[in-house]
Amino acid sequence: DTGVSQDPRHKITKRGQNVTFRCDPISEHNRLYWYRQTLGQGPEFLTYFQNEAQLEKSRLLSDRFSAERPKGSFSTLEIQRTEQGDSAMYLCASSFGPNTEAFFGQGTRLTVV
């Protein structure tokens, strides 16, 4: 068990570019969560999947954000037309079922310049 893995760890992009992040959950975890964390604040929930189904999206997830988990294993989070306000740490977490706590990855730090 290697834990939740996120790639890349850091991403610097120019405003207006698209970026995609990947998350590999702990194997056998059927739930996968995305959070965003800005400096000095706690993580904020964005969306979650059960297997390949996206079950909930936060109002924080604007139309420029899309997440997928095509085969119920890894997930991607894409941000289109990035804005400086998108600069944050994007965290992925996974859990084995609905009643167990989630394990977090180390995050992808996005800087939009």
Added chain:
Amino acid sequence: GDSVTQMEGPVTLSEEAFLTINCTYTATGYPSLFWYVQYPGEGLQLLLKATKADDKGSNKGFEATYRKETTSFHLEKGSVQVSDSAVYFCALSELTNAGKSTFGDGTTLTVKP
């Protein structure tokens, strides 16, 4: 909606001092409560949890008791070490979706030798 309020930091203590970080919450229903820790450069790690009133979560010398009457989940440790320096997050989640959490803004703890 649900919310978590943490004691504002930063908190600076000398080694072997007693630690308390206050956490209160507002929630509809009957949430599960968590403390997460984030060491520099690392992801969030679950420190302890409690799922019902009067439950005491404990780990690595840290403790927190679920107080429904005061809607609180204060974190305590009797004798802190330099290695406890980190950011501590209080969080709550629904019992039926433990991975979807609402976090406080975190409290930075620095322990000096």
